[in-house]
Amino acid sequence: MSEPTILVTGAAGLLGHAVRVLLEANGQRVLPIDRVAQTEEGQPIVACDLSDVHRLHALAVENRITGIVHCGAHSGPMVARDNPYSMVQVNIVGTANVLEIARIHGARFVFCSSTSAYGNTPEGLVPEDVPLVPTSVYGASKVAGEQLVSAYSRQYGVDGVSLRLSWVYGPRRTTDCIVRTMIEDALAGRPTRKPFGRDFHRQFIHVEDAARALVTALRTPRLPRQTYNVTGGTYLTLGEIGDIVRRVLPQADIALGEGPDPVDDRQHRFDVSAVQRDLRFTPEISLEQGVRAYAAWLQNRAAA
Incomplete structure (x- = not known):
């Protein structure tokens, strides 16, 4: 039997790459996928479009998938602004396709969500449970992804969690920053x-801190919440x-x-007490260090 493997989607992107590097540095076997086959720092990335559910299932059958970190997506409201249909297909349908892998194979599922899910926030500290009123199709796609994760958990028992990351910056970012x-x-x-x-x-978080939060969530099953705010502090x-x-x-x-x-x-300070309490996560890289x-x-x- 093959060794336990973590599926990382969007592995050629900013966050997916950082998650893969962190997992492999800790000795974890990783199946990194992205839309186009390529090599990053001498390591191959397997070609698999999130819309290709048959390819996803074939890869899952070939590997012993025990966890999924789902970073693959159009990565911000500035992306695909003139193509909302693509945003829906990639970010919502693609998330459903990857959740199917988690359901069938019993894999832990960590969804890379975004504080864009909130839209404009009320004044004061912003906890996870305030109403979500996204102002972009991107933000709406993250709300939909979170709801799919929660519904798969309630209906099928998938062990899933969504991390609402604030603005991620750092090496390899290609979109506006x-x-x-x-x-x-x-x-x-x-x-x-x-x-x-x-x-x-604006609330920034360094890519390495964001990746550490995602990996920590992967390693912490059955959390008491299904959504967490994560910022750089x-x-x-x-x-x-x-x-x-x-x-x-x-x-x-x-x-x-x-x-x-x-x-x-226009967003006010996000409450990160839940992620500090349940995941014991605090950012390690100050903005000046970053x-x-x-x-x-x-x-x-x-x-x-």
């Missing part, structure tokens, strides 16, 4: 200019984040206007 923009501009000697954001709060304006970038890179020339990001939700490491990674990549 103002932290990366500030760093890249500073390294290139360009000014960073935005007509908004100086007083607009800060609640800063983009102006304050710019100040951190300037501390790390004194040459940074950053000027932001007043007002909210026109394509982002910015410093990210700047070094971007500089090395540019040099290479």
Whole structure:
């Protein structure tokens, strides 16, 4: 019999890659899949589109799948904005297809959700149980995914949990990220200019902390909750984040206007007491540490 294997979807992406690296560093056998077969840091990724349910089942039969970390998705409201149908097919139908693997094979299921599920939040500390009113199809797809996880748990006994991650930043991010923009501009000697954001709060989490939260959830079965907020522990304006970038890179020339990001939700500080209590998770990488490491990674990549 083959050894226990963790299926990681979206393994070529920001979070999926970090989850795979963390699992393999701890000696876990991993089946990494993504839409296109490729090699990452000398390790192969198996081609499997989330819409191809027959391919998913074939891979599950060939491997002893005991856990799933489902990171595969359109990864933010800025992605596929002109193709909501694709967002639904990938993020909702794809999640249902992977949940079927969990149901049939009795695998632990960890869903990578997002604080975009909330939409704009009420004032004050935001716990998991406030009403979800997403403002984007992406946010709605995460709500739908969470509900599927909960329904599979109630109806079929699938041991599943959803982690609502705040904005993830760090090496390998390819979609819009103002932290990366500030760093890249500073390294290139360009000014960073935005007509908004100086007083607009955003809660970032480093990719390695996000991956650690997902892996911790995978290893903690039968949790008392099915959804958890996970952030990097800060609640800063983009102006304050710019100040951190300037501390790390004194040459940074950053000027932001007043007002909210026109394509982002206005969200208040998320309550992370549940994930601290049940998963004993707290972030390990401060924003300044993360910015410093990210700047070094971007500089090395540019040099290479």
